[in-house]
Amino acid sequence: MSDGEDSADGTSVGGDFVGGRILIHCDLDAFFAAVETLHHGLNPTEPLIIGSDPKDGRGRGIVSTCNYAARKYGIHSAMAISEAWRRCPGKPVGDGTYMQSTRGLYRRASRKVMRILRREADRFEQASVDEAYLDVTESVGGDWDSALRLSGELQQRIMKSVNLSASFGIGPTRILAKMAGEENKPNGIFRILPTDILAFFEGRPPREVPGIGPKSATMLAEWGIEGMDEAHAMGVLGLQRFTSKRFAKWMVAVLEGETSSEVSPLRSRKSVGKEHTFAKDERDPEMVLGRLDSLITEVLARLNDLDVAGRLAEVKIRYQGFETHTHGRSIPVAMDDEGVFQRLGHDLFAHHLDFSRPVRLIGFRIGQLEEPPNRQSTLGRYSEGLL
Numbered sequence: 230m231s232d233g234e235d236s237a238d239g240t241s242v243g244g245d246f247v248g249g250r251i252l253i254h255c256d257l258d259a260f261f262a263a264v265e266t267l268h269h270g271l272n273p274t275e276p277l278i279i280g281s282d283p284k285d286g287r288g289r290g291i292v293s294t295c296n297y298a299a300r301k302y303g304i305h306s307a308m309a310i311s312e313a314w315r316r317c318p319g320k321p322v323g324d325g326t327y328m329q330s331t332r333g334l335y336r337r338a339s340r341k342v343m344r345i346l347r348r349e350a351d352r353f354e355q356a357s358v359d360e361a362y363l364d365v366t367e368s369v370g371g372d373w374d375s376a377l378r379l380s381g382e383l384q385q386r387i388m389k390s391v392n393l394s395a396s397f398g399i400g401p402t403r404i405l406a407k408m409a410g411e412e413n414k415p416n417g418i419f420r421i422l423p424t425d426i427l428a429f430f431e432g433r434p435p436r437e438v439p440g441i442g443p444k445s446a447t448m449l450a451e452w453g454i455e456g457m458d459e460a461h462a463m464g465v466l467g468l469q470r471f472t473s474k475r476f477a478k479w480m481v482a483v484l485e486g487e488t489s490s491e492v493s494p495l496r497s498r499k500s501v502g503k504e505h506t507f508a509k510d511e512r513d514p515e516m517v518l519g520r521l522d523s524l525i526t527e528v529l530a531r532l533n534d535l536d537v538a539g540r541l542a543e544v545k546i547r548y549q550g551f552e553t554h555t556h557g558r559s560i561p562v563a564m565d566d567e568g569v570f571q572r573l574g575h576d577l578f579a580h581h582l583d584f585s586r587p588v589r590l591i592g593f594r595i596g597q598l599e600e601p602p603n604r605q606s607t608l609g610r611y612s613e614g615l616l
């Protein structure tokens with residue numbers, strides 16, 4: 230089992246507040262759909278689906294993204310546009326509004342938000358176009374109440390300047406800040422104090438923890454672990470009866486708030502990636518998505534061979550005419566689970582693809598590689614070009 234691994238020592242990261250960082254995770258709510266809703270003056274309670282032209286249900290292509298109202302129909306990013314139409318037909322047959330994305334709007338809004346956030350952080354990491362981690366330990370003087378107030382102020386500032394709602398999570402580690410942010414979405418603020426971690430995990434299913442992939446979650450369920458607090462009660466020795474020592478230790482570290490609290494700009498120097506160039510420029514997003522799928526499978530196989538995990542996913546798209554874009558998203562903890570990276574890859578591709586342009590090349594890369602502790606340095610050998 231090698232699902233989750235985290236850089237070992239969160240407390241060594243800068244500053245005087247050894248033993249406890251205060252991190253804020255900010256995530257814009259249904260970002261792309263929210264920007265389009267504002268731009269076109271749409272009713273936010275009606276389903277909005279952005280993507281390829283659905284052609285009354287006969288169109289090929291995929292969903293780029295959708296709002297919360299459309300999600301209630303089970304529609305999600307990278308789903309075939311025809312399937313989305315089947316679930317929620319467009320007006321006047323059904324309630325859905327279908328549109329192509331207004332490119333350029335997203336980047337502008339994102340830049341404004343990131344500027345607001347960056348100013349208040351001791352350390353800042355933009356995790357994707359709509360998500361960021363802030364280490365605010367020094368700027369709030371180690372005070373959790375100030376961090377809560379700061380989150381509220383930032384939420385209001387973002388609303389005032391770009392009219393977008395954002396959710397904030399506050400916690401002592403990357404994983405906990407991220408999980409806190411998921412707790413009250415949309416437009417929520419939630420914090421997990423170091424003293425409240427175990428209470429937060431009480432009865433909480435393992436699959437909600439970033440770093441526990443679908444396979445590990447199933448395995449834990451088979452062993453009767455329904456809440457993360459039960460895992461804590463078993464301890465490393467108990468967990469080790471059915472999982473690796475490494476995974477057992479990591480789970481207990483999550484529960485004790487001892488996984489990484491490092492916030493740093495991403496650098497994907499050490500990475501594993503694959504690319505595919507189409508013989509003829511490809512106009513069908515579903516075909517490109519299919520190819521991306523196999524690239525992700527190949528990259529994960531390579532990652533597993535090297536026995537490393539990564540916390541940055543990048544999709545590279547080159548259009549006809551050689552214009553190339555790379556779109557990335559970082560996750561709170563390094564992982565090597567194929568299902569997790571398939572989902573990340575699909576989302577990145579669907580969110581960022583310019584549907585109007587044929588694709589020449591598609592690529593996938595996992596960066597921010599970390600090697601599991603207590604092992605031979607496979608990563609070192611890899612970077613020296615020996616593997």
Ligand SMILES: [Mg+2]
Binds near residue numbers: 256258259260359360
């Ligand atoms: Mg978001």
